[in-house]
Amino acid sequence: MAPKKIVLRFAADTSDKPIIYHLAKEYDLMVNILKASINPHKEGTMVMELTGSRYEEGIEFLRQQGITVHPLTQEVVRNEDRCTHCGACTAHCPTNALYIERPSMEVKFNGDECIVCLMCVDVCPVHAMEVKI
Amino acid sequence: MIVERTYKEINERIKAGKAVVLTAEEVIGKVKEKGIIQTAKEVDVVTTGTFGPMCSSGLFLNFGHTKPRMRMSKVWLNEIPAYAGIAAVDAFLGATELSEQDPCNTNYPGEFRYGGGHVIEDLVARKTVKLRATSYGTDCYPRREYEKDITLDSINEAILFNPRNCYQNYSCAINTTEKTIHTYMGTLKPHIGNASYSTSGQLSPLLKDPYFKTIGVGTRIFLGGGTGYVVWNGTQHFPGFLKDKESGKLTGAGGTLAVLGDLKQMNARWLRGVSMRGYGASLAVGIGLPIPILNEEVLEYAAKSDEELYAPIVDYGDAYPNLRSEDLGCASYAQLKKGSIKVKGKDVPATPMSSYPRAVEIAGTLKKWIQKGDFLLGEPTQLLPGPGENDC
Ligand code: SF4
Numbered sequence: 001m002a003p004k005k006i007v008l009r010f011a012a013d014t015s016d017k018p019i020i021y022h023l024a025k026e027y028d029l030m031v032n033i034l035k036a037s038i039n040p041h042k043e044g045t046m047v048m049e050l051t052g053s054r055y056e057e058g059i060e061f062l063r064q065q066g067i068t069v070h071p072l073t074q075e076v077v078r079n080e081d082r083c084t085h086c087g088a089c090t091a092h093c094p095t096n097a098l099y100i101e102r103p104s105m106e107v108k109f110n111g112d113e114c115i116v117c118l119m120c121v122d123v124c125p126v127h128a129m130e131v132k133i
Numbered sequence: 134m135i136v137e138r139t140y141k142e143i144n145e146r147i148k149a150g151k152a153v154v155l156t157a158e159e160v161i162g163k164v165k166e167k168g169i170i171q172t173a174k175e176v177d178v179v180t181t182g183t184f185g186p187m188c189s190s191g192l193f194l195n196f197g198h199t200k201p202r203m204r205m206s207k208v209w210l211n212e213i214p215a216y217a218g219i220a221a222v223d224a225f226l227g228a229t230e231l232s233e234q235d236p237c238n239t240n241y242p243g244e245f246r247y248g249g250g251h252v253i254e255d256l257v258a259r260k261t262v263k264l265r266a267t268s269y270g271t272d273c274y275p276r277r278e279y280e281k282d283i284t285l286d287s288i289n290e291a292i293l294f295n296p297r298n299c300y301q302n303y304s305c306a307i308n309t310t311e312k313t314i315h316t317y318m319g320t321l322k323p324h325i326g327n328a329s330y331s332t333s334g335q336l337s338p339l340l341k342d343p344y345f346k347t348i349g350v351g352t353r354i355f356l357g358g359g360t361g362y363v364v365w366n367g368t369q370h371f372p373g374f375l376k377d378k379e380s381g382k383l384t385g386a387g388g389t390l391a392v393l394g395d396l397k398q399m400n401a402r403w404l405r406g407v408s409m410r411g412y413g414a415s416l417a418v419g420i421g422l423p424i425p426i427l428n429e430e431v432l433e434y435a436a437k438s439d440e441e442l443y444a445p446i447v448d449y450g451d452a453y454p455n456l457r458s459e460d461l462g463c464a465s466y467a468q469l470k471k472g473s474i475k476v477k478g479k480d481v482p483a484t485p486m487s488s489y490p491r492a493v494e495i496a497g498t499l500k501k502w503i504q505k506g507d508f509l510l511g512e513p514t515q516l517l518p519g520p521g522e523n524d525c
């Protein structure tokens with residue numbers, strides 16, 4: 001059974017529930033957390049891989065916990081030739097995957113932190129942030 | 134003045150490979166270390182740079198004559214209309230022009246994926262561009278329709294002529310309203326959720342010569358990766374000073390440049406089509422000016438640092454669109470570059486629209502050109518108007 005990648009988004013009140021434990025223990029799912037980020041307001045995003053035959057039930061369980069779940073089918077990459085290091089995207093990236101390094105003011109992109117929210121794809125004036133499927 | 138130098142003397146030193154050139158960033162440290170007079174004695178030229186979206190940019194084109202001849206009355210390049218009411222095969226393509234089919238803001242916020250600025254980028258990148266033209270036909274120019282794939286090298290002339298570039302200073306934009314707005318200063322979150330600024334501060338050309346003591350008609354510059362010229366003041370050139378209630382006169386304010394150069398020797402790295410979501414298309418332009426250190430006074434301004442240069446804070450949610458003046462104070466470029474400013478008592482994250490790393494690269498490139506003797510200073514035949522009596 002091939003692992004399936006999903007993105008979870010949860011609000012402040014669910015961020016401390018032991019969801020991983022339940023997925024493994026009650027639904028027999030193998031969980032591999034790829035990325036996780038929680039902002040100061042305790043809203044979080046997590047990208048994980050799930051493997052196991054009771055995948056659908058596991059997803060249903062997550063939704064019942066008030067967690068938004070959607071499959072991760074795409075990836076955001078930066079076209080290095082196009083990026084001008086203006087910095088406009090950094091105000092809108094929720095996880096600081098795009099950030100300004102100081103004092104050089106160069107814009108860095110850390111793909112591991114990216115949760116594919118696509119904000120940067122919308123705001124980059126030179127279309128340097130691209131969606132890869 | 135204790136130190137005095139002429140353009141001629143500086144150019145002689147450039148030709149001899151002896152000119153001492155520092156970027157506007159490097160000179161700050163040097164002045165701190167050695168003082169104004171000593172630095173003015175040692176340094177011939179200070180180079181500046183800026184790279185960001187600059188509306189009021191465009192391109193004069195001459196396509197060469199068709200066979201049979203045609204007096205083109207309407208012209209499109211990759212379906213972006215160019216103004217053809219100049220002569221038979223001349224046209225002007227503006228950076229913000231959009232295709233007649235562009236959905237604009239009907240599906241708000243619009244994407245504005247391709248406009249005049251993008252055509253300019255494609256041309257300078259040596260990509261093929263589709264020229265389409267129509268005419269009513271005359272006895273000497275009988276042809277009525279024309280379509281051809283052109284490139285920058287297949288046409289007679291392509292002259293970048295930007296009537297207003299290189300703003301001396303610019304607002305730091307915020308949004309006090311309850312909803313997200315999409316402006317030419319980027320996407321601004323509600324309740325002053327972020328601030329967006331757009332000059333290179335201590336590297337910004339006109340902030341480093343606020344009295345226009347060295348910049349004028351004929352100043353040779355870095356333009357779009359090649360050489361260009363200041364040909365006049367820009368439109369809406371209102372040189373003056375940003376003032377602050379407590380500390381008085383702060384920073385140069387509203388000066389602009391009209392610049393011109395041959396597109397054929399420019400480079401797509403320094404001319405980029407841009408799409409501002411919800412606003413429109415434009416062109417990001419790379420510009421660098423050399424400031425000749427004619428005397429210590431010129432150096433004093435050229436050596437101002439981010440701590441001494443300020444941007445006015447402007448509300449793009451209300452005051453700006455409604456042309457209402459409102460004093461929200463200023464933020465120094467040092468604060469802005471740290472990434473956080475205070476507005477109405479609130480800490481607000483600040484991000485740039487113009488690229489500081491690219492501004493550094495431009496000032497560095499211009500420095501190298503001058504050091505190598507490839508780039509001589511153009512002595513202005515006439516200086517641009519500086520701040521008026523009341524402003525000084
Ligand atoms: S907005 Fe685009 S061009 Fe600017 S730094 Fe981000 S990715 Fe690069």
Ligand code: SF4
Nearest residue numbers: 093114115117118120
């Ligand atoms: S898609 Fe862009 S804005 Fe969203 S997390 Fe990834 S890098 Fe940041």
